[in-house]
Each structure stands twice: as C-alpha cells, then as structure tokens.
Amino acid sequence: MNLAPKAILAAAILSASGAAMAEKFRIADIDYELDGTKQYAVEKAVEVNTKRVFSSYEEFHAYMDNLQQEFTNQRVFDTAELTYRYEYEDGTTGDTPKGDDDGESITIVHAHLRATDSKHMLLVPYPKYNSNSGLNLKLKLKDMNFLGTMSVLSSDINFSIEYDEQDSSDKDYVIGANFSYDYPFKAGPFDSSWNNSFGIDMTLGETIPEFSYETGFTFELPFDTYSIKLDLTEGIYRDMDYEEYGDELYFKTDATFSLPLKIAEIENWGSVKWTPSVEFEVNYDKDGISPENSDISSPLLTFGHSIGTERIDWLGNFRNGLSVSFGQTVGYNFQKDTYPVKVYSKLKAYKAFKYAGISAQAYAFAAMDGSEKIGSMLRGIKDDQYYADYDKKALDVPAAIVFSLDIPVHIVTTDWTGWIGWVFGEESWISRHTGWMRYFDFELQLSPFGDMALAKNDVTGKAFAIKDGWYAGGLEMLVYPAKWRSLVVRGSVGIDAGRKIVDKVVDKLFDSSWRKNCSAVEIYIGIGLQY
Known part of the structure; x- marks a missing residue:
C-alpha cells in the first residue's frame, strides 16, 4: 500500500x-x-x-x-x-x-x-409602591437610548400618597414631576457630557413646593492609559427637612478633578483602574448654612482615590462576572474645622446557569465625622426608622458591613403568537389578528433573597455586633420584556426577619428593642435591578 x-x-x-x-x-x-x-x-x-x-x-x-x-x-x-x-x-x-x-x-x-x-422608549402609566414612602402613580417616560446616545432619559409626572416617617397614620398628598438626562457629546479632543436633573414636589395644602435642579458639565481628555477628567455641577434646592436650621432654600457649587489611570490590563476581561481625585463643594444660602446641619455643612475639600475593575457579561437574562472596588477619602470641612475620613469597599459577584443564577453583593465602609444611609440596600427593612429613645435615624450610620444574596430562577418565557398558533392554527383568524401580541413577550424570573447588615450602633455603643444586626429576606419577581432588553420590571416583598422572626424565636441572641417599632414588611414595585 x-x-x-x-x-x-x-x-x-x-x-x-x-x-x-x-x-x-x-x-x-x-x-x-x-x-x-x-x-x-x-x-x-x-x-x-x-x-x-x-x-x-x-x-x-x-x-x-x-x-x-x-x-x-x-x-x-x-x-x-x-x-x-x-x-x-x-x-x-x-x-x-x-x-x-x-x-x-x-x-x-x-x-x-x-x-x-432594541425597543428602548417606554411611555406608560406606572404605579409604584414602596412601603417606606407610600403609593406613587406615575405617567412614566423612560428612554434607555435617547437620541441614539446610549444614555438614559427619565421623566415623569406623578401623584403620591406619602406617609410620615414616624407616624404612618399621617399622610401627605403630593403632585410632582421629575426629569433627568445626561447628553454626551464631543468637544474637540474632549469626551463631554451635559448633565441635568430636575425634580419638583407640591404638597397639597402647602404654598411653596420642594424642588431640586442640578446642571453641569463633564469634560474628559482621553489618552492611551489614562484620562484627565473634570466634573462641574451647580444646584439649587428647596428641602423642608432643613427648615429647622433655616437652610430649606440653598445652592451648591461642586467641582471634581480626577485622573483615571489604567494600571493593569487583564486579557479578555478589561482594565484595572486607579483613580485619584480632589473635590471642592460649597453649599450656601442667604444667611449661611448652619454648622449644625451636618448634611450640607461646607465648604468641604476632599482628596480621595479608588481602585477597581469590573466585567459583567449577560448570558440571556442572567449575569456572569465580577465587580470589585476599594476607596478612601480624606477631607477638611472649613466651617466645622473637622477632617472627615472614609474608607470603603464593594464587591458584586454573579454566576449564571441555564435556568438560574446567583447574585451577591458585599459592601463595607467606615467613616469618621460622617455617616451613610444604608436603608436602600436592605429590602424588607423600613429605610427611615428611628432609634427607640433617640431622635436619629437608625440606618444613618458611621460604619457598616452589608451583604445581599439573590437566587433568580427562570419560570417561563412567553411566546404568545406561537402559543396562539399552536392552539388555534397558524392560519386561523385569531392568529392573523394577534401578531401584535409579540410585543408583550417576556421572561419571568422569581428570586428569593436575603439581606443583612452589621453596623455601628449609637445606642448600644457596639460595632458590628451580630445581636444588633439587621436581617431581612423575601421574594422578588423580575420581568424582562423581550422587545425592551434594557428594561426590567421588579417587584419585591421583604420581611424584617430580625424583628418579625429571629428576635421572637431566639431573643437572647438577637435584640431589636433599641429600634422604634414600625412596619416589618417592605413592598416595592418599580423599574431596575436592586444591584
């Protein structure tokens, strides 16, 4: 051969x-x-x-x-x-x-x-309920790719019934409107953006509305391994939370200079960036900001830096990847002669399988001469609850460790026109006249979740004590419209397990008596993922 x-x-x-x-x-x-x-x-x-x-x-x-x-x-x-x-x-x-x-x-x-x-503009009547703030009825306009810029335009007119933070029987009826949009554009060698955010709320029975308007520009000069970035913001606000200080109407000027620098490139992942920055912020009104108003006390000069990397891939409607960042800021408050310091880190991790996924988030921070509100990260726990014998919000803390775990599971992906054709025949009168049903196809996921936080407790004096921790759990429903890939409708029901379950079953190990009694159930309906 x-x-x-x-x-x-x-x-x-x-x-x-x-x-x-x-x-x-x-x-x-x-x-x-x-x-x-x-x-x-x-x-x-x-x-x-x-x-x-x-x-x-x-x-x-x-x-x-x-x-x-x-x-x-x-x-x-x-x-x-x-x-x-x-x-x-x-x-x-x-x-x-x-x-x-x-x-x-x-x-x-x-x-x-x-x-x-993908379809990216949505104009719909949109009921939103959050047990922290009440019922909100909106006519919502959202465009996830406005004018083809891949930037989000969000606008609405709304009517809401809001509950008093400390007395849920006291209600306010509010009419309002909101608008936000960042318009990216090229200005010579600069990647630029015109940034706008406006909101107004009129409480029935009041004579003057609350409002906020911020406008500003971002200019970024890119190079191969770094860029030079400048953010400028001007704002005017009327916030009745500051009426006790005489600061309800005030203005803000903010300038931030940063230098995003690629310090490493990970093959088929992305870059690791280190970003040093310096920010100058000043809030002012007709007679000066009260030193007691810690939220807006200024002028404030802050030096900071952060390092992080991120790569999150979408596999269908599940996510796969990781986001990690660390940062530190050191500032000087000229009005109060204090040096606020903060360190923080955040980790997000996602794992996708064929019909399910795992999502997790961990966030930790510690601040000196400062605090942060963590209520929005804890589903099932009322954001604005107070200490039992102390007129201060219990979730506005100087240090905390927050952890969340979600397990989204695929339930069904609809095919209305295909199902109708299978039942009645593809050439039937019903099939020929229901082609529009394809615009209502969606994927439904159910996601059990758990949230927890260990924080610095101003009443007990303990830091990160398991006994004083915040524990919550519940179920989310996620709807991914097939024709609107950039949108997700989310509804969740969460229970304050620390107050409702854990404290009652093993009261010697857990304690919530330092918290003022309030609702132990939180309901949310809206657009967008939790994290």
Whole structure:
C-alpha cells in the first residue's frame, strides 16, 4: 500500500495550518452598521484596540470573541453581530487568513459590526409602591437610548400618597414631576457630557413646593492609559427637612478633578483602574448654612482615590462576572474645622446557569465625622426608622458591613403568537389578528433573597455586633420584556426577619428593642435591578 501521497497531503495541510497559526494579526478598522444608535456612543461603550498586534491566530480569535460578548452586553441592542475579513497582499479580502512561512508577516483585519436596536422608549402609566414612602402613580417616560446616545432619559409626572416617617397614620398628598438626562457629546479632543436633573414636589395644602435642579458639565481628555477628567455641577434646592436650621432654600457649587489611570490590563476581561481625585463643594444660602446641619455643612475639600475593575457579561437574562472596588477619602470641612475620613469597599459577584443564577453583593465602609444611609440596600427593612429613645435615624450610620444574596430562577418565557398558533392554527383568524401580541413577550424570573447588615450602633455603643444586626429576606419577581432588553420590571416583598422572626424565636441572641417599632414588611414595585 502506497502511503506517500497521503503523507504528502497531510504534511501540506499541517504546514499551511501551522503557518496561519503562526501569523500575526492587527485590526486596522471597524465599520459600524447601526440602526439609530450613534457610532460615537458605541465607540465609547466598547473600545476596539487598533494598535495591538496579536502574536497568533488563537490570541486574535479570543480577542474577537471577547469583543462580541462586550457588544452583546450592551442591552440597548436587540442583536449585535461582529464579523471580520482578512486583507491579502493584492488588496482583496477574504474569510480565511493566508499564512506566511516565516511567521513574521502581519495580516490586516477589517471588522464590521451589524447591530439592531432594541425597543428602548417606554411611555406608560406606572404605579409604584414602596412601603417606606407610600403609593406613587406615575405617567412614566423612560428612554434607555435617547437620541441614539446610549444614555438614559427619565421623566415623569406623578401623584403620591406619602406617609410620615414616624407616624404612618399621617399622610401627605403630593403632585410632582421629575426629569433627568445626561447628553454626551464631543468637544474637540474632549469626551463631554451635559448633565441635568430636575425634580419638583407640591404638597397639597402647602404654598411653596420642594424642588431640586442640578446642571453641569463633564469634560474628559482621553489618552492611551489614562484620562484627565473634570466634573462641574451647580444646584439649587428647596428641602423642608432643613427648615429647622433655616437652610430649606440653598445652592451648591461642586467641582471634581480626577485622573483615571489604567494600571493593569487583564486579557479578555478589561482594565484595572486607579483613580485619584480632589473635590471642592460649597453649599450656601442667604444667611449661611448652619454648622449644625451636618448634611450640607461646607465648604468641604476632599482628596480621595479608588481602585477597581469590573466585567459583567449577560448570558440571556442572567449575569456572569465580577465587580470589585476599594476607596478612601480624606477631607477638611472649613466651617466645622473637622477632617472627615472614609474608607470603603464593594464587591458584586454573579454566576449564571441555564435556568438560574446567583447574585451577591458585599459592601463595607467606615467613616469618621460622617455617616451613610444604608436603608436602600436592605429590602424588607423600613429605610427611615428611628432609634427607640433617640431622635436619629437608625440606618444613618458611621460604619457598616452589608451583604445581599439573590437566587433568580427562570419560570417561563412567553411566546404568545406561537402559543396562539399552536392552539388555534397558524392560519386561523385569531392568529392573523394577534401578531401584535409579540410585543408583550417576556421572561419571568422569581428570586428569593436575603439581606443583612452589621453596623455601628449609637445606642448600644457596639460595632458590628451580630445581636444588633439587621436581617431581612423575601421574594422578588423580575420581568424582562423581550422587545425592551434594557428594561426590567421588579417587584419585591421583604420581611424584617430580625424583628418579625429571629428576635421572637431566639431573643437572647438577637435584640431589636433599641429600634422604634414600625412596619416589618417592605413592598416595592418599580423599574431596575436592586444591584
């Protein structure tokens, strides 16, 4: 049997394959084929490296797979397909690389992204209930990709019934409106943004409304491994919580200078950034801010730095990845002659499976001459509850460790038109007249959760004591509309387990007597994930 021809053929195939694998690659450019999203916005969201030379086909292919996942992670797209072609010496292009025996040639690659926009604007009547603040009826406008900028515009007019923080039988009826939007634009070499936030609330029976308006600009000058960033904000506010200090109407000027610096690049993940910063904030009114008003006492000069990295991939409607950050700030309050200091760290971790996922968050901080409100991180625990014998909010603390765990489970993905066609026949009158039902397809997930916090207790004097901890649990319902990939509707019911269950079962080990009695159930309906 003559094996020579077969051996020669196999050697030729292996030689060609080896040459291709040894060849180097560089992405020369990327062409965008987009529906309505602006190219500038996509380029900012996903950076494509056109300078890097890839030393092998495997390295290049892994980078392109990583880019494809990054484009998929942009939830404003319904579909995002990344393709590429290789440029040959004669100027033509093809789908396969042509290897070079010496392995020193660089194959030029031309990439192409074809992305179709997901539905991103929603205008609906929208009831929202939060047992911390009451019932809110809204006409809600939300655009997750306003003017194709990949920035969120949020606006609403609303009517709400709000409960008094310390007396739930005392109700206020409030009419209000809100608007927020950051408009990104290019100003010469600067990546810039015009930032706006406005809110107004009129309580029936009052003569003057509460309001807040902030406007400002962000200017960022990017370089290869760092950028120079300046944030400027001006604000005017009327907040009746500060009436006792005579500071209900006040103004704010804020300027922050930062220097985001890439200190490491993790292959097929992203960068690790270290960001030193300096911020100057001053709040003022007609007769000066009261020194007793610790929330807005100023002028305040703050130096800080943070380090962090993040990569979170969407696999269907589950997430996979990690976000971690650490930071520290040191400031000087000119009015109070104090030096507020804060250290903090945050970790978010996600693991996706086919029909379920695991989400976890841990946050820890400690502050000197300062505090932070942690109530919004604890579902099931009333945000604004007070100490039992102390006129201070119990969840406004100088130090805390907060942990959350969620286990979302896929329940059903609807296919209304397919189901109707299966029941009545695809050519039936009902099937022909219910095509619009596809706009109401969604994925439903149920997610049991648990939240806990150990904090510095001003009454007992203990720090991070398990006996004085906050413990909550409950169930969330998550609805992911198929045509609105960037939106998620979330409803949750949480129970203050420390007060309702744990304290009653093992009262010697846990104690909540230092807290003022209030509702042990928290209900929330709204848009957006908890974390």
